[in-house]
Amino acid sequence: MALEAIKLSQDEMLAKAKDLRKHIINMTTAAASGHPSSSLSAVEIVTGLYFGGHLRLDPENPGDPNRDRFVLSKGHAVPVLYAAMAERGFFSVEETMSLRKLGSPFEGHPNLKRMPGIEASTGSLGQGLSIGVGQALGLRLDGKDSNVFVMIGDGEMGEGQVWEAIAAAAKYKLGNLIAIIDQNGYQQTGATKDVLDLKPFADKIAPFGWHTQTINGNDLGEALEALSVAASVTDQPSVIVSQTQKGFGILPVLEETGDLNYHGKPLSRELAEKALAHIG
């Protein structure tokens, strides 16, 4: 096998997105811990990256130097990454059900030492974009045309280091760097508008010298279009402000619990059944 960016039809991708959602629920409920709601908001973007023709990868050779990279800076959402990697052929879906168990490489946060295909060890928020800047600089230095995608949480944007990376990426005109802010409106202790309101992201980041787009990130069509536009920008770094809903796909189930943030909590078996039925 060689490097390949898989591109499914939109219908197939919609089905994939449903599969990813189900894997996320199953994994975290089996683990009885983890961050399902944080993972669910990111499903359309991650589906677009892995199955919309964006990430050139080879699961047989995850370290291929010419691959594209995806850094999940909001590392607590790693179930969405494991789900996509499983569907992409890095390992079986069944293996991911060992999430968070002793001895399993499917750790609670991404750990590149234990899993080929993981591009950065994250979990301390705020560092992924800087790592992405470094990767993008290195790839460009070697004359490669690989892209680096980094997903950041909207709460995570409070870390000063993210803004240092934004400045550095602009200085070096990193056209091969694409940041995605998963703006799901919540962080651990509440709504981002109450904890630390940094909106509007695009208006703040554009003056640094970035190309910006703001989309409904839970609309697969919009996500695909935005990723394509971002990839076509080659003379400056590009950010997609992906406006999403935390827990998208199972919102009625979360509504029932009275907690629309549902941060860092797995669904009970009973709620998981309802959620799976809702996803369909």
Added chain:
Amino acid sequence: MAIGELSGYQMGQATRDAFGDALAALGDEFPALVTVDGDVGNSTRTEPFALKYPERGFNVGIAESNMVSVAGGLAGAGKIPVVASFACFLLNNAFDQIRMSVAFPNQNVKLVGTHAGISIGEDGPSQMGIEDVALACSMPGVAVMVPADAVTAKKATRAMVEHQGPTYLRLGRPNVPALYDDSVDFQIGKSITLKEGSDATIIANGLMVSIAADAAKILSDEGINVRVIDMHTVKPIDREAVVSAAKETGCIVVAEEHLHHGGLGSAVAQVVSEEHPVPMGYVNVGDCYAESGDPMGLLEKYGLTAEKIASTVKAVKAR
């Protein structure tokens, strides 16, 4: 078997929970007390204080460097800021801010790191504070406390608020055995002898005190009578207790939920080497990062068990 069961202790509150209760209860007595949170107050348990005194609880978002320097500024304005996050994000992420905004200017900031050690379990190594004691102890003037149970965590909370100058309080996530009743005397820098003994000494802090008590039971069943010292303050360390242990029991094993370098083991070894060299052994996380897993399984896998402490005591005694 649950931790502490062998030595007859009942399971109690987690040290972070005891801290949260104690802090909220101190608010009226200390009007200068404020909290600074980095979007984890519901995990660190500063939340009860912030809910009780909304105008005195500041949440600056996921921004630990800023959080620490803001606390330094609050102290400069006469407040007593308690700044809490996960131990790793507080110490590791904001280390230079602690140095320049807290330790170097000797500001009266109370650093609190929760989720210390590997016993946080499933979240995995990125969330485990296992370098924090070394980092905190490296800075001049910072008192470093690692309470073992709920009662001493409450007393440590009061002690840190009353203390003039920077402190670091290290707390755990899981429930731990209740070792003491309210009559226990807790003073910064003064260890507690949990059990007398003359054949060897186990010096421990945090969760490892309960596990050391279990080890002492295993050893006493084999006729070895060990002393167990709860060294809840790593800095300034109780030199007298260390020296007495060395002189009276002839060997020391140090147990802590921390990396091998720079923690309680190093602090005890410095005193022993300066004052009265004796054979020493260490039970700790070693020189590696851990992994995700259930807390008990992790403690087992990384050797933080009563059996490991007991066998280490025997090996050190035989040297």
